[in-house]
Amino acid sequence: MTTHLPSPRRHRRLLIGLVAPLVLALTACLPSWQAADAVTVAASSPTTLDLSWPQPVVDADATVDSFEVSLDGAVRATLPGTQTTVHIVDLAPATTYRVTIRARDSKGQWSSPGLEGQATTAAATAAITERRTITWGGLTRTYRLDIPAGYTGAQGARLLVGLHGGLSSGDGFATYTRWPAAGAAHGYLVAYPDGVAGPQGFRTWNGGGCCGYAQASNIDDVGFVTALIGELRGRFSVPKVALTGHSNGAILAYRIACDRADAIDGVGIWAGTMFVSPCALSRPVSLLHLHGLADTNLPFAGGTGSGVSGATFPPAMNGIERVRQADGCGTAPATDTVNGVATSTWSCPVGVSLRLITVDDANHEWAGGINTALAGTPSTKLDATAAIASFVDGL
Numbered sequence: 001m002t003t004h005l006p007s008p009r010r011h012r013r014l015l016i017g018l019v020a021p022l023v024l025a026l027t028a029c030l031p032s033w034q035a036a037d038a039v040t041v042a043a044s045s046p047t048t049l050d051l052s053w054p055q056p057v058v059d060a061d062a063t064v065d066s067f068e069v070s071l072d073g074a075v076r077a078t079l080p081g082t083q084t085t086v087h088i089v090d091l092a093p094a095t096t097y098r099v100t101i102r103a104r105d106s107k108g109q110w111s112s113p114g115l116e117g118q119a120t121t122a123a124a125t126a127a128i129t130e131r132r133t134i135t136w137g138g139l140t141r142t143y144r145l146d147i148p149a150g151y152t153g154a155q156g157a158r159l160l161v162g163l164h165g166g167l168s169s170g171d172g173f174a175t176y177t178r179w180p181a182a183g184a185a186h187g188y189l190v191a192y193p194d195g196v197a198g199p200q201g202f203r204t205w206n207g208g209g210c211c212g213y214a215q216a217s218n219i220d221d222v223g224f225v226t227a228l229i230g231e232l233r234g235r236f237s238v239p240k241v242a243l244t245g246h247s248n249g250a251i252l253a254y255r256i257a258c259d260r261a262d263a264i265d266g267v268g269i270w271a272g273t274m275f276v277s278p279c280a281l282s283r284p285v286s287l288l289h290l291h292g293l294a295d296t297n298l299p300f301a302g303g304t305g306s307g308v309s310g311a312t313f314p315p316a317m318n319g320i321e322r323v324r325q326a327d328g329c330g331t332a333p334a335t336d337t338v339n340g341v342a343t344s345t346w347s348c349p350v351g352v353s354l355r356l357i358t359v360d361d362a363n364h365e366w367a368g369g370i371n372t373a374l375a376g377t378p379s380t381k382l383d384a385t386a387a388i389a390s391f392v393d394g395l
Helices: 008-027 170-177 179-186 212-216 221-235 248-259 316-327 384-393
Strands: 040-044 049-052 064-071 074-080 085-088 096-105 115-120 128-136 139-147 159-163 189-193 241-246 266-270 286-292 334-338 341-345 354-359
Touching: 040 115, 064 085, 074 085, 128 221, 139 170, 139 179, 139 221, 159 170, 159 179, 159 221, 159 248, 170 179, 170 189, 179 189, 179 384, 189 221, 221 241, 221 248, 241 248, 241 384, 248 266, 248 316, 266 384, 286 316, 286 384, 316 354
Parallel strands: 159 189, 159 241, 241 266, 266 286, 286 354
Antiparallel strands: 040 049, 049 085, 064 074, 064 096, 096 115, 128 139, 139 189, 334 341, 341 354
């Protein structure tokens, strides 16, 4: 067999064909900025930044195709190459971000490195209330977020998620519990999510065995609330996360503790119970359970409630006992009773707390709160909001 080798002339042509593109690539000019170029903060609010920057240098036969703007390594905007300004929202007050801007030219080349700088949002001199949405489970879910005045990213703030009772809403829960004033006083970020509204417009939560449209439709409320927590953890410096809730919201708080203990640090609720069985907490979670012994809507001892849900509730102690076992707390609590308010405190490992407070004559209404459409008036023997705030401070 005869082997035909390329002629020297053809070999040179092949070599030139391979080397020429490499030479062009090596001599092409990547998009770049001059040493004196900088990112400029054109405007700043507690939750937004307006940034601008100069055009980079590119090859004479190229143009700037696009810009990519990142804060702390996360891409926040992709813009056309003719736009050298950006308005970035959903930021944390009084927080310094590392800004990186990369340019891509019409040849597909990216600047390396990009233009870098820092930008700081303004301090929140007054409390801020936002209305926000998350798409989860094919539904657009809504929540209210209160940001305290004086929030600083360096210090961070505890996040409290308030879960309203059945037939109420996030705003309703904020009103009748007085959490906005307490959250501001304690420096919390407070989120008030809304349950899904059924055909009659009443909002409920899927707590596992209750309640209403959300439970009947198997709405993924655990996923929604944990996604909300994840979104806020990504935006703010959050050292601790706590859930609070009332009635149907307290039932959901227990379910989240069972299913996603990794997402929270503590649960402080009024008038709830645990429907999840078995409940396998993945890690210890602190618990403060508050309950009125005269509550017929959700009886502390369990049984069919007098409310519109028509549910038969497990005894409240079932959930408390399950958390006690998961937390590794002692079996016999120390109990102290003053004016009909009994406080039982368990001995627990360091970093975990478990406490039950019952009020002898309290009904289903949020103790110390504002009267709602429920039968009866709130007990004044206990301020549930203050008690839970003290619990959250101790996490």
